Amino acid sequence: MTDRPDRPYPPGDYPVVVVGSGPGGLQTSYYLRHLGIDHAIISADPAPGGMFRRFPFFQRLLSWTKPYGPVPRDDRFYEWYDWNSLLAEEPENRAIMPTLMDDSSSFPSRPEMELNLATFVERTGLRVRYDCRWEATRRDGEGFVLQTSDGDYRCKVAIFAVGIAEPYKPDTPGFEHAAHYVDTGSPESYAGKRLFIAGKENSGFELATGLLQWAQRIVLCSPRPQKLSVNTHSLLGVRARYIQPVEDQILGGGVFILNASINRIDRRGSPFRIMCSRSEGGAELAVDADEVIAATGFVCPLLDLPDLGVSVFGRSKLPSMTNYWESATVSGIYFAGTIGQGVSGMKKYGLPANSGAVHGARYNARTMAFHVAQKHFGVERARPSVEPSRLVDVLLEEATHAPELWNQKSYLARSFSLDPGKGIVDEGIVPLADFVDVEGPAAVAIAVETDDTGDIHPAVYIREEGRPAVETLLLSQALHDFRTAEHRAQLGSLLSGVTAGAVP
Amino acid sequence: MALSATQLVDTLSGLSLFADLSRPQLEQVAHKMSEESYPVGQRILREGFTGTGFYVILDGEVAIKIDGEERARLQKGDFFGEMSILLGEPPVADVVTTRQLHVLHLGGPELEGFLRDHPPVMYRMLKTMALRLYNVSRVRD
Numbered sequence: 001m002t003d004r005p006d007r008p009y010p011p012g013d014y015p016v017v018v019v020g021s022g023p024g025g026l027q028t029s030y031y032l033r034h035l036g037i038d039h040a041i042i043s044a045d046p047a048p049g050g051m052f053r054r055f056p057f058f059q060r061l062l063s064w065t066k067p068y069g070p071v072p073r074d075d076r077f078y079e080w081y082d083w084n085s086l087l088a089e090e091p092e093n094r095a096i097m098p099t100l101m102d103d104s105s106s107f108p109s110r111p112e113m114e115l116n117l118a119t120f121v122e123r124t125g126l127r128v129r130y131d132c133r134w135e136a137t138r139r140d141g142e143g144f145v146l147q148t149s150d151g152d153y154r155c156k157v158a159i160f161a162v163g164i165a166e167p168y169k170p171d172t173p174g175f176e177h178a179a180h181y182v183d184t185g186s187p188e189s190y191a192g193k194r195l196f197i198a199g200k201e202n203s204g205f206e207l208a209t210g211l212l213q214w215a216q217r218i219v220l221c222s223p224r225p226q227k228l229s230v231n232t233h234s235l236l237g238v239r240a241r242y243i244q245p246v247e248d249q250i251l252g253g254g255v256f257i258l259n260a261s262i263n264r265i266d267r268r269g270s271p272f273r274i275m276c277s278r279s280e281g282g283a284e285l286a287v288d289a290d291e292v293i294a295a296t297g298f299v300c301p302l303l304d305l306p307d308l309g310v311s312v313f314g315r316s317k318l319p320s321m322t323n324y325w326e327s328a329t330v331s332g333i334y335f336a337g338t339i340g341q342g343v344s345g346m347k348k349y350g351l352p353a354n355s356g357a358v359h360g361a362r363y364n365a366r367t368m369a370f371h372v373a374q375k376h377f378g379v380e381r382a383r384p385s386v387e388p389s390r391l392v393d394v395l396l397e398e399a400t401h402a403p404e405l406w407n408q409k410s411y412l413a414r415s416f417s418l419d420p421g422k423g424i425v426d427e428g429i430v431p432l433a434d435f436v437d438v439e440g441p442a443a444v445a446i447a448v449e450t451d452d453t454g455d456i457h458p459a460v461y462i463r464e465e466g467r468p469a470v471e472t473l474l475l476s477q478a479l480h481d482f483r484t485a486e487h488r489a490q491l492g493s494l495l496s497g498v499t500a501g502a503v504p
Numbered sequence: 505m506a507l508s509a510t511q512l513v514d515t516l517s518g519l520s521l522f523a524d525l526s527r528p529q530l531e532q533v534a535h536k537m538s539e540e541s542y543p544v545g546q547r548i549l550r551e552g553f554t555g556t557g558f559y560v561i562l563d564g565e566v567a568i569k570i571d572g573e574e575r576a577r578l579q580k581g582d583f584f585g586e587m588s589i590l591l592g593e594p595p596v597a598d599v600v601t602t603r604q605l606h607v608l609h610l611g612g613p614e615l616e617g618f619l620r621d622h623p624p625v626m627y628r629m630l631k632t633m634a635l636r637l638y639n640v641s642r643v644r645d
Contacts, residue, residue: 170509223532261531277528306506313606314539317506320604321543328543328604344540348555350611352538410555437547451555452613468598471553 008127009040011151015377017042019146020161021128022050023117023358024337024365027086028159029126031369034089035379040153041126042146044133048121049114050337051163057184058210060107062202062239063357065097067106073098079403083359084108086120087366093123107241134162136304143332144308157376159368161336164316164356166301169294170198174265177272178292181207190214196274196287198262199295200226205242207295208255212244219287220245221258223279233454234351234409260285265292300339308333318342323434324371325364334372340364345411345433349452353411363404363412367429386416386424388502392492395446399458399474399482404429405448413445413461418499436461436469442498449473458482460491462498505563505606509534515562516608519581521632524624533625536618537608542601549585549599556595558585558615564605569598577602586629589615 018029021043029041045053056062061084069081074091084097097116101108108116121128129150136147137158146153167180179185181203187210195215197204200222208218220226226246227237238246248255260276267273274287299317306312311320311329319335320328321343327333335342341356343364354360373379386394398405398414405414415427419441427443435445445461457476463469474482474490495503507515513530516522522530537560542548548566549556560583568576568584575597578584588595589612610618619626 172509222535223528224535259532261528279528279532282526282528311541311604312506313541314506315509315512318541320541320606323546328541342541344542344609346553346555347540347557347609347611349613350557350609433546436550436553437545449555468550471550473554 005127007129009042009129011148011153013154014038014040015155016040016157016159016372017144017146017153017155018159018161018336019043019134020050020163020337021045021048021121021130022052022161022163022337023086024161024163024340024361025050025159026117026121026126026128027362027365028161028336028369029128030086030088030124031366032373033126035369035373035381037369037373037377037379040129040155042129042132042134042148042150042153044131044149046130048117048128050117050161051165052110052113052117054110054182056110056203056206058187058206060105060109060241061113062107062235062241063359064106065101065108067098067101067103077401077403079359080401080406083357083407084113084116086117086358087362088120088124090124093120096120096123134303137308139308157332157334157372159334159336159372160302160305160339161365162301162339164298164300164318164338164341166299168297168299168315170262170296172262172264174267174274175262175294175296177265177267178294181293181295184293187211187214190291192216193290194271194288195219196221196272196289196292197295198222198274198292199297200224200238200257201295201297202238202242203297204295205238205245207293208245209242212248212255215254217254217256218245219256219258219289221260221262221274221276221287223259223261225259226257232351233450233452235354235357236350236352258285258287305330305333313342316342323431323437324375325368326371332376334368336365336368337361343431345431346436348410348449351410351450353408355408355411359403359407360411363408363429367412367431370428381428383425383427385422386426388424388499389504391416391424391444391495391503392488393483395444395460395491396458396483396487399446399448400480402448405446409456410447410449410459413447415443415445418442418444418502420500420502424499424502432461435463436471439466439468441465444495444498445469456480458487460494462494464498507539507562512539519560521560521581521583521625521628524628525622529622533608533622536614537610540607540609542605542607544601544604546605547598547600548605548607549588549595549597551596551598552594554594555612556585556588557612558589558610558618559583559599560608562606562608564601564607565603566599566605567602569600570596583629583632585612586615586633588612 016039063083073095259279
């Protein structure tokens with residue numbers, strides 16, 4: 001098979017194979033190429049975009065791109081204001097998303113997001129073998145063989161960025177009669193109907209919000225009360241843009257939000273009868289509906305990877321992973337994109353990282369690419385030295401502005417090793433859970449964290465050689481600018497001790 | 505260990521901590537707590553670190569270590585993390601996985617409301633904590 005421009009990466013042997021052309025696969029491929037790691041990237045889709053080729057249905061994305069940030073768009077710190085562009089080393093390839101939006105909202109529409117990803121591919125010259133479906137996997141010596149619709153790919157490392165994309169419905173009797181979220185019809189088709197939505201996560205509330213003006217009645221139902229992001233101080237829970245149904249319920253406007261488990265769904269003729277048990281008290285409740293939609297989530301389409309020994313867990317069948325997103329049970333198999341949310345990290349105060357969204361997954365992908373290059377191919381990335389007298393300012397600047405730290409709070413950290421012989425060396429962005437658990441050389445890492453009151457502050461982790469890291473929380477600041485004299489004094493005092501006075 | 509919704513509720517019904525709950529209540533527990541997985545050798549609770557959570561082991565094993573010295577092991581059905589949350593103090597021990605771990609997790613700030621919503625769980629937790637205290641006292645004697 002020849003390497004045609006429109007059909008690159010023919011079947012054969014590659015050091016790495018990346019599967020998927022959504023944001024996770026594209027970001028991983030970009031950084032593998034940047035590091036000089038030869039690889040193939042294949043995708044079952046005909047074009048880039050992954051899930052953004054289809055979802056979300058009615059609404060704009062939940063991730064913002066604020067066109068007018070306080071720094072130029074090609075500045076790294078602008079990434080905090082633009083959650084949707086992929087990362088690039090070349091300034092001209094950064095911040096593509098805001099150039100494609102029509103200024104009507106800070107949340108891009110689905111077509112705008114799809115175009116954003118296609119433009120990234122075009123501008124960076126990434127090549128993908130589209131319409132090439134991964135179908136099976138087997139071991140091959142120290143590596144793997146990925147069987148695809150185009151033939152076999154042998155590789156030392158396989159990276160799967162296939163999303164959490166396979167519709168999931170509970171095994172409760174009658175759910176087979178319900179439509180899944182992905183099968184939702186046009187809004188007009190629900191005009192005047194009684195709609196029952198199983199599930200109170202964002203997808204359920206997205207549908208309810210989009211169908212408020214059409215449906216006669218909407219019932220949202222799941223066993224526990226919905227969480228709201230404004231209450232959890234994180235992206236955990238229903239986002240602010242989808243809480244109109246909550247207000248409609250409060251005002252008695254034809255929306256009902258039930259805390260109940262669904263025992264079965266009966267279908268007698270056209271309408272449905274949903275039999276529920278209230279979570280509070282267990283009382284039985286029957287709800288009649290014309291349409292039932294299961295907004296009950298998705299599972300990872302990992303095909304036969306579990307047969308290969310890849311351990312999976314939970315309702316989404318996420319793979320069990322290390323802190324560098326490598327399978328915990330099969331070395332050489334990695335995961336990128338939204339699947340990365342299977343790595344919990346520190347999860348302080350129960351707040352998850354944003355690995356399920358582009359603005360978190362893009363940093364995970366870059367960090368993973370560096371790790372794969374170093375671990376499997378011996379490619380070391382640059383580790384510039386830092387003047388001891390500058391370390392405190394650099395750390396506080398990172399805590400104030402670094403998009404990795406703000407997008408992945410308590411999850412990714414900026415690290416510097418404190419080797420007396422080599423001086424202070426920039427170790428880059430690292431998974432925080434790995435930093436605090438690995439016994440390495442003396443080092444410091446800084447992260448941004450939110451506590452249970454919603455207070456946002458830097459956290460410093462100092463590791464002395466051969467000893468576990470010690471946590472110190474720095475002060476919060478009303479405008480989130482941590483470059484104050486107080487912060488300098490607090491951090492300087494911490495570092496002066498561990499560097500024997502090298503850091504003043 | 506990927507469990508279906510029904511299998512997860514079945515599993516919970518077999519754990520002593522949740523033994524007094526009805527099926528709808530077990531379903532609510534399954535929705536309130538998140539499933540997580542950790543590789544061997546990872547610390548789940550870290551001595552002196554803030555913002556910890558409450559964990560119930562579904563599969564696997566952890567070791568409780570103080571100053572690097574192993575004091576106990578916990579397995580399926582056991583729970584940990586509640587002491588630190590209830591006292592509002594960072595953990596005084598590390599909890600480290602000795603086998604791949606599959607747990608249910610609840611963020612620290614949610615534990616009080618969870619226990620108030622499910623008094624039978626609170627009672628079972630109290631009994632377990634009393635037993636742990638008794639065992640510690642007996643060893644000291």
